[in-house]
Amino acid sequence: MKIFRLYILLSLISLSFSQLSQTIDKNAYKSLIVPGWGQLELDEKNRSRNFFILEACSWFSFLGSSYANNMYIDDYMSFGSFHADINLNLINDNELSLLIVHMSQYDNMYEFNENMERQRRFNDTYPDTPKYQWDWDTTKNRNTFNDLRVKSSNAKKINNFTVAALIVNRIVSFIDVAYLNGQNNIKLESALSPTINNGIVFNCQLSF
Numbered sequence: 001m002k003i004f005r006l007y008i009l010l011s012l013i014s015l016s017f018s019q020l021s022q023t024i025d026k027n028a029y030k031s032l033i034v035p036g037w038g039q040l041e042l043d044e045k046n047r048s049r050n051f052f053i054l055e056a057c058s059w060f061s062f063l064g065s066s067y068a069n070n071m072y073i074d075d076y077m078s079f080g081s082f083h084a085d086i087n088l089n090l091i092n093d094n095e096l097s098l099l100i101v102h103m104s105q106y107d108n109m110y111e112f113n114e115n116m117e118r119q120r121r122f123n124d125t126y127p128d129t130p131k132y133q134w135d136w137d138t139t140k141n142r143n144t145f146n147d148l149r150v151k152s153s154n155a156k157k158i159n160n161f162t163v164a165a166l167i168v169n170r171i172v173s174f175i176d177v178a179y180l181n182g183q184n185n186i187k188l189e190s191a192l193s194p195t196i197n198n199g200i201v202f203n204c205q206l207s208f
């Protein structure tokens with residue numbers, strides 16, 4: 001799904017530049033598809049190789065972190081269901097991420113609810129139903145569960161940054177080809193900003 005969103009974004013970027021096709025060499029647009037392709041067409045082999053290497057490394061990192069994230073999620077879901085006596089598959093996605101955090105910090109649901117009540121955060125307590133009742137068999141297993149959760153979160157962060165790297169590599173390759181074709185008056189302003197839930201926003205302004 002992330003790969004699909006990435007190519008949708010790149011397609012929108014390509015469309016936004018389509019009106020400049022008379023002033024920008026077509027090889028620059030090739031670099032939006034595959035960074036380094038435009039440089040290769042211009043016989044700039046060293047530049048092309050650098051973009052190809054960065055693209056390959058970014059894809060390996062993206063696929064590796066995506067695999068690791070999914071693996072750790074599967075591990076802590078099955079581990080938590082077995083050792084905390086709760087079926088996590090019954091929890092909807094909107095509640096699951098927060099429940100996972102609470103499970104990693106408290107030995108059981110009643111301990112969590114008591115802590116919330118002491119803080120007068122009654123709306124944050126879980127209803128006394130079997131669906132939310134976790135109860136760790138040992139504190140050691142709860143800590144193991146938390147380690148898996150943290151590893152999954154770190155893999156997801158790496159995955160988000162590699163998505164940003166794939167996008168930035170295309171933008172930079174596009175600008176590089178345009179520069180090689182004498183468009184040295186191009187100015188690029190960009191910024192990466194973190195968002196809630198470990199997301200990233202890439203803002204780019206291109207001036208000719």
